[in-house]
Amino acid sequence: MHYSPTKIEDLMTTIVQPLGVRASATSHSTVLAGVFLFLGGATVLMGIITAEALYPAAAAYNTHTSTVSDLAALRPENIVQQPSATIFNLTMILAGTAIACAGWLLHRAGDSRRMTIPVALLGLGMVGVGFVPGNHLAVHQLFAMTAFVAGGVGAILTAKLHTGALRLIHISLGIVALTALLVALFLLNWGPVAHLGEGGVERWVVYPVVLWVVTLGASLAATGGTAGLPTKRRTAA
Numbered sequence: 001m002h003y004s005p006t007k008i009e010d011l012m013t014t015i016v017q018p019l020g021v022r023a024s025a026t027s028h029s030t031v032l033a034g035v036f037l038f039l040g041g042a043t044v045l046m047g048i049i050t051a052e053a054l055y056p057a058a059a060a061y062n063t064h065t066s067t068v069s070d071l072a073a074l075r076p077e078n079i080v081q082q083p084s085a086t087i088f089n090l091t092m093i094l095a096g097t098a099i100a101c102a103g104w105l106l107h108r109a110g111d112s113r114r115m116t117i118p119v120a121l122l123g124l125g126m127v128g129v130g131f132v133p134g135n136h137l138a139v140h141q142l143f144a145m146t147a148f149v150a151g152g153v154g155a156i157l158t159a160k161l162h163t164g165a166l167r168l169i170h171i172s173l174g175i176v177a178l179t180a181l182l183v184a185l186f187l188l189n190w191g192p193v194a195h196l197g198e199g200g201v202e203r204w205v206v207y208p209v210v211l212w213v214v215t216l217g218a219s220l221a222a223t224g225g226t227a228g229l230p231t232k233r234r235t236a237a
Contacts, residue, residue, distance in 0.1 A: 125145075181205045
């Protein structure tokens with residue numbers, strides 16, 4: 001089935017007008033990107049919570065030693081426990097697809113590639129994590145590292161879409177995620193860090209990125225990307 005640009009514009013209008021947005025096609029793309037980001041971030045959060053809650057109590061999974069990816073294949077034996085594995089993998093695939101689509105929509109709306117590429121890479125990395133669980137360690141780690149780095153960098157670069165406290169929140173979340181990633185790579189056995197464990201440290205990477213995705217999505221969905229624009233441009237938008 002082929003969709004013309006006109007049909008895509010009509011679809012965007014149908015989706016965003018009930019949200020109270022009356023703006024150009026560019027704003028429609030931005031609002032829809034925000035909706036996808038918000039839903040993607042919320043899906044990750046609730047999907048991980050659900051997969052952890054349903055993980056068999058007798059198994060060795062815990063948030064101190066186990067990473068979130070261990071929900072799909074628990075190391076070192078690569079044990080697959082259902083339904084947690086399926087929930088986690090589907091969560092990554094669905095949320096990653098939504099976030100990657102948001103990156104394309106932001107690019108279509110004219111946002112800088114410095115902002116849209118990290119968003120798209122985050123989504124693609126998550127999709128890869130979902131399709132390639134941790135029992136295929138080398139490829140899985142490549143996808144996971146792509147998502148971690150893209151998420152931290154994206155949080156910092158998209159800060160320019162906002163002003164005031166929201167900009168600071170974006171930057172702070174990105175710095176926390178990237179710092180935690182460096183700590184996980186090089187200081188995992190250092191005293192204070194060792195108390196958190198590999199699972200705890202990784203969650204200091206994952207959850208700031210998720211919070212950034214939800215924050216960015218909610219802001220774009222509410223404002224159409226005009227919140228950080230000068231007053232004249234905001235009025236024109």
